Amino acid sequence: MDSPLTPRSNDLGLTAASKANVPIESQEAKSFFRQLGGFWVTFKTMFKKPNTVEYPEVKEPTAERFHGRHQLNRYDDGLEKCIGCELCAWACPADAILVEGESNTDEERFSPGERYGKVYQINYLRCIFCGLCIEACPTRALTMTNEYELADESRSKLIFEKEDLMAPLKSGMLLPPHPMASGKTHLDYYRGEITGSSDE
Amino acid sequence: MSTADLIATDPGWISLVKALLIFAVCVLATLMSVWGERRIVARMQQRMGPNRVGPFGLIQALADGVKLALKEDLIPKAADRIVFVIAPIIAVTTCFMAFAVIPLSGTVVLFGHETVMQLTDIPVGVLYILATASVGVYGIVLAGWSSGSTYPLLGGLRSSAQVISYEIAMGLSLVAVFIYSGSMSTADIVGAQDKWWFCVTLFPSFVIYAISMVGETNRAPFDLAEAEGELVGGFHTEYSSLKFALFFLAEYVNIVAVSALAATLFLGGYHALPGLGFTESWLGGWFTVIWFLAKVVFFFFIFVWLRGTLPRLRYDQFMKFGWKVLIPFSLVWIIIVATLRVLSLQGAPRSALIGFTIGIVLLVLAGANLYESSKKRRALADSLGEVATPSFPVPAIPQKISNTRTEQING
Numbered sequence: 001m002d003s004p005l006t007p008r009s010n011d012l013g014l015t016a017a018s019k020a021n022v023p024i025e026s027q028e029a030k031s032f033f034r035q036l037g038g039f040w041v042t043f044k045t046m047f048k049k050p051n052t053v054e055y056p057e058v059k060e061p062t063a064e065r066f067h068g069r070h071q072l073n074r075y076d077d078g079l080e081k082c083i084g085c086e087l088c089a090w091a092c093p094a095d096a097i098l099v100e101g102e103s104n105t106d107e108e109r110f111s112p113g114e115r116y117g118k119v120y121q122i123n124y125l126r127c128i129f130c131g132l133c134i135e136a137c138p139t140r141a142l143t144m145t146n147e148y149e150l151a152d153e154s155r156s157k158l159i160f161e162k163e164d165l166m167a168p169l170k171s172g173m174l175l176p177p178h179p180m181a182s183g184k185t186h187l188d189y190y191r192g193e194i195t196g197s198s199d200e
Numbered sequence: 201m202s203t204a205d206l207i208a209t210d211p212g213w214i215s216l217v218k219a220l221l222i223f224a225v226c227v228l229a230t231l232m233s234v235w236g237e238r239r240i241v242a243r244m245q246q247r248m249g250p251n252r253v254g255p256f257g258l259i260q261a262l263a264d265g266v267k268l269a270l271k272e273d274l275i276p277k278a279a280d281r282i283v284f285v286i287a288p289i290i291a292v293t294t295c296f297m298a299f300a301v302i303p304l305s306g307t308v309v310l311f312g313h314e315t316v317m318q319l320t321d322i323p324v325g326v327l328y329i330l331a332t333a334s335v336g337v338y339g340i341v342l343a344g345w346s347s348g349s350t351y352p353l354l355g356g357l358r359s360s361a362q363v364i365s366y367e368i369a370m371g372l373s374l375v376a377v378f379i380y381s382g383s384m385s386t387a388d389i390v391g392a393q394d395k396w397w398f399c400v401t402l403f404p405s406f407v408i409y410a411i412s413m414v415g416e417t418n419r420a421p422f423d424l425a426e427a428e429g430e431l432v433g434g435f436h437t438e439y440s441s442l443k444f445a446l447f448f449l450a451e452y453v454n455i456v457a458v459s460a461l462a463a464t465l466f467l468g469g470y471h472a473l474p475g476l477g478f479t480e481s482w483l484g485g486w487f488t489v490i491w492f493l494a495k496v497v498f499f500f501f502i503f504v505w506l507r508g509t510l511p512r513l514r515y516d517q518f519m520k521f522g523w524k525v526l527i528p529f530s531l532v533w534i535i536i537v538a539t540l541r542v543l544s545l546q547g548a549p550r551s552a553l554i555g556f557t558i559g560i561v562l563l564v565l566a567g568a569n570l571y572e573s574s575k576k577r578r579a580l581a582d583s584l585g586e587v588a589t590p591s592f593p594v595p596a597i598p599q600k601i602s603n604t605r606t607e608q609i610n611g
Contacts, residue, residue, distance in 0.1 A: 042244040042509045125322045 062146045067129040069147040070122055072165045073140060076195050077181055078173035080110050080166070081141030084117035091136035096126035108177040113186035117141075120162035124150050139190065203387035203430035204321040206307065206314070214310060218319050220537070221298045227284045229496075230452040234261040235505050251331060255530045265445060273441035278348030288439065288446035289348060291339025293452040301325035301386050304492050305470050308485040317489060318387065325386040329461055330371055333416065337363045339450065340425075346434035355434030358515065359418055359425035365522040366415030366422075371532035373408035376537045377465050390469030397474075399466035404533050406466045408526055412503070413458040417451070419503055421510035422518060459499035460492075467495045516592065536560055 029035070053060050062068065073081045084101025102118035110116035133142055152158050169175060180186070181194055188194060210218075214469035235250065235258060242249030246541050275284055304317035322328055342357015378384055380402060381392035389398075398557060399406040415422040418434075426434035436447045469486035472479045480488050513521070545552055 038509045039210040039505065042505065046240070046245055048246055050243065050248045051246045054248070 016200045017075070036153035061103040062148060064146075066144075066146045066148070067131050068145045069124075069150060069160075070165055071143055071145050071167050072117075072120060072162065073143060073167050074169070074173060075112070075189055076172065078169055078178070079176050079180070079189070080114055080116055081139045082116045082120065083111055083113055083139055083141070085138065087136040087138060088142050091132045092127075093130060093132060094126045094128050096123045096128075097121070097133060106179065109179055110176040112180050112184075112189035117162065120165060122165060124160060125155060146150075166190040203303065203316055203391075204323075204385065206316055207318060207495060208280055208315070210315055213313060214313055215264050215319060217310065217317075218317065219300075221317070222304075222319060223296060224297055225304075226299060226453050226456065227449070229456045230449055231259075231261040231265070233452050233456060233500055234264070234448075235259075236500065237507070240501065240504045241508045244505075268445040268448075270442040270444055273443065274438075276348055276438050279438065280346040283342050283346035284438075285443070287343035288340050288443045288450070289339075290342065291336055292453070293444045294336035294339065295450045295457055297332045298457040299453075299460070301328055302457075302464055303387050303390055303469055304489055306485050306488040308371045308488075314389070316579040321387045324384045324454065326374055326384050326389070326461075326465070327582065329386075329457075330367065330374075333363075333454075334367060336450070336454070339447075340435050343439065343447070347435075347438040349438055351432045352437045352457040355425050355432075355437065359435055362418065362425060362518070362522075363416055365519060366412040366526075369408055369522060369526035369530055370412040370416055372527065372534060373405045373412060374465065375530075375534050376402045376423075377538055379466035379534075381542050386464050386469075389465055390471065394471060395466040397466060397468040397471075402466070405530070405537075407464060408533075409466065412460060412522075412526060414503065414506060415518075417454050417458055417503075420507035421512050422471050423512060424515050424518060430485065455500065455503055456496060459496045459503070462499050463492060467498075469495075481497070483537065511589050529546075 032104060039110065075081060082099075084099055086099045089095075089097040089099045098119065098121040099117050101115045103114060104110060104116050120199035129144075131144060134144055137143075150158070180189070227396055238260070239249035239257070250260035253260045253263045275281055300319040301322060302318065303321075307314060309315075310317075340359040340363065341356050344352045344354075344359070345358075347353070377389060377398055380398065381389045383389060383392070392398075418425050426436075436444055439447060468479075470492040471477075472488070472491050479491070540553060540556065543556065
């Protein structure tokens with residue numbers, strides 16, 4: 001979906017809830033005729049617009065910070081942010097993440113610095129979308145998207161590999177392995193001083 | 201020629217065609233009413249309701265039926281196999297049988313034969329309907345008992361107690377109709393309403409019938425027998441597949457049947473609305489079927505409306521309402537109606553009738569006044585610190601228990 005979706009209301013029903021939060025004056029039953037008012041309520045509601053979102057046809061945007069599918073981010077020149085430290089896997093309460101790190105070499109460099117994540121799997125049959133992995137990540141390599149359509153028909157399809165999780169290459173990004181920007185060190189990368197693959 | 205004579209001239213094959221038509225109408229009505237109920241209740245709750253299968257979700261009920269038929273048919277080990285199988289059959293056949301005496305139309309021509317859309321007309325038609333409904337209770341009782349499990353037993357017990365209790369009120373509410381129409385034949389009762397519908401002239405009877413028909417069909421707010429939160433599924437907890445589908449069918453055919461009976465006895469059956477009598481001859485008389493169906497749909501809507509609005513009653517309140525309110529009220533009403541009827545039949549002057557009515561009204565008002573004042577006195581007594589003991593059993597106050605224990609220990 002190209003056009004940005006806008007939520008129907010930012011209010012989240014808080015106003016209605018506070019309006020409804022009126023103290024009950026009397027514990028006693030209302031008079032019989034007052035009670036019959038309930039029939040009018042249901043009758044009236046029949047002619048209101050249903051509140052249903054007809055999901056597969058109509059998709060409403062999620063909340064801005066909804067916990068959806070994970071994404072492994074890249075620096076602006078395309079190098080991976082993940083350093084294979086496994087902190088996400090250790091933080092995971094559901095044991096849904098598997099990381100195997102590997103050393104970068106000058107010939108084959110996937111991320112700035114010493115190490116990169118060679119194997120990165122998230123098992124969405126186990127993941128509880130708590131976001132502790134995101135909090136644990138020291139390089140902001142792991143974040144969550146708003147994508148929630150994760151149902152599938154087999155168990156193996158729900159174990160997402162690294163290539164399923166990697167952020168797409170934007171314009172100006174170069175698919176690793178490639179060396180760091182000339183004259184820059186991994187510290188420059190961490191400080192966010194890299195903007196695009198300028199020298200290529 | 202009266203309806204009974206007209207039906208008597210039917211050749212056998214016409215009766216067969218009518219029986220088939222009635223069966224088809226009942227099954228179709230069930231499918232439509234399941235769909236209609238789900239759609240209407242959904243709208244009352246600001247939802248859409250089933251809208252996936254077919255246009256507007258119209259064949260959702262059919263899809264559900266097919267799904268049920270394809271499911272595995274389980275019979276629990278503890279169940280009494282024969283009774284377990286027979287129970288849903290009893291429940292469903294009795295429901296269909298009630299339709300045999302309900303007049304669906306005025307005089308029409310069916311395959312070149314002048315007749316009415318009514319399978320048979322017996323002099324005690326309404327009694328026959330009540331009887332089949334009572335036999336239908338066996339379906340419930342036997343299903344609950346033969347399942348060999350606790351919840352169905354409790355559900356069956358509740359259902360049967362409920363249906364039996366409300367049948368009394370229902371039967372009593374019909375007595376006034378019998379008195380005024382002078383017949384128990386459904387065709388004659390419809391005929392007696394060509395001027396005034398009984399829901400106007402016998403309004404209290406109509407109200408009692410309308411309430412007790414909800415109780416009779418185990419529907420919300422009187423659906424204690426199938427209270428999902430309390431009894432799992434009631435008497436049909438252990439049923440699956442087609443046998444469950446039969447109970448489902450029975451429930452909805454029953455709703456349509458009591459609605460049809462209500463339309464027949466109180467809303468003038470197949471007669472048109474007052475002032476629209478000319479429509480009754482449209483389509484060679486077949487238009488009366490539409491009037492009849494419209495009335496049934498009206499009652500069905502009331503059923504759904506009740507379900508969408510009211511919470512479920514507590515069991516003791518429900519029984520209290522049936523036995524202590526509906527039944528005495530209808531008994532008193534019958535006495536009044538009978539007296540009025542006898543007075544007018546014996547040619548009493550109009551002033552005597554009016555005087556009698558005014559006397560009754562005064563009596564009722566006096567009674568209500570006495571009741572109100574005694575209620576006020578009780579409320580006063582309560583406010584003076586006398587805590588009324590509730591009518592339902594309550595656990596002992598914890599403080600007192602610990603006291604007695606200490607006393608016991610300390611001698």
